[in-house]
Amino acid sequence: MPTLFEKIIARQIAGDIVHQDDRVTAFRDIHPRAPVHILIVPNKPIPTANDIEDGDEALVGHMFTVARDLAKREGIADNGYRLIINCNTHGGQEVYHLHVHLVGGAPLGPMLSR
Numbered sequence: 001m002p003t004l005f006e007k008i009i010a011r012q013i014a015g016d017i018v019h020q021d022d023r024v025t026a027f028r029d030i031h032p033r034a035p036v037h038i039l040i041v042p043n044k045p046i047p048t049a050n051d052i053e054d055g056d057e058a059l060v061g062h063m064f065t066v067a068r069d070l071a072k073r074e075g076i077a078d079n080g081y082r083l084i085i086n087c088n089t090h091g092g093q094e095v096y097h098l099h100v101h102l103v104g105g106a107p108l109g110p111m112l113s114r
C-alpha cells in the first residue's frame with residue numbers, strides 16, 4: 001500500500017508542494033504547528049529512520065540541504081528554525097514514510113515539554 005506521502009509525491013492527491021527534484025519532495029504540512037511547517041521527504045519510500053541504509057547517506061544529506069535552502073527561501077534562516085525527525089511510537093511518528101519537519105517563523109520554545 002503506498003503511503004499518503006507517496007501519493008503526494010506522485011501528485012495523485014493534492015499537496016502544497018514547495019520543492020521537488022529527482023530525490024526529494026517538500027510540501028507544507030496540512031496541520032502546521034508553526035507559521036512555517038514544511039515536510040521534506042525522500043521520493044523513495046523509507047519507512048522510518050531505522051530503515052535508512054548506508055547507501056542512503058547522500059539522499060539523507062540532500063534532505064538537509066533542501067531544508068537549508070527552503071529555510072532561506074521562507075525567510076526563517078537568520079532567526080532560526082527546528083528540524084525534526086520522529087521515529088516509531090515513542091517518537092510520535094504518524095506517517096511511516098521518512099520525513100524531516102522544517103518548522104519556524106516564531107519562537108518555538110524548549111525542544112521537549114514535560
Ligand code: 5GP
Nearest residue numbers: 004015027028029030031086092093094095
Ligand atoms: P509525524 O508525526 O509522522 O512525524 O508527522 C506526520 C505529519 O504529516 C504531521 O505533522 C501531519 O500533520 C502531516 N500530515 C498528515 N497527513 C497529511 C496530508 O495528507 N498532507 C499533508 N501535507 N500533511 C499531512
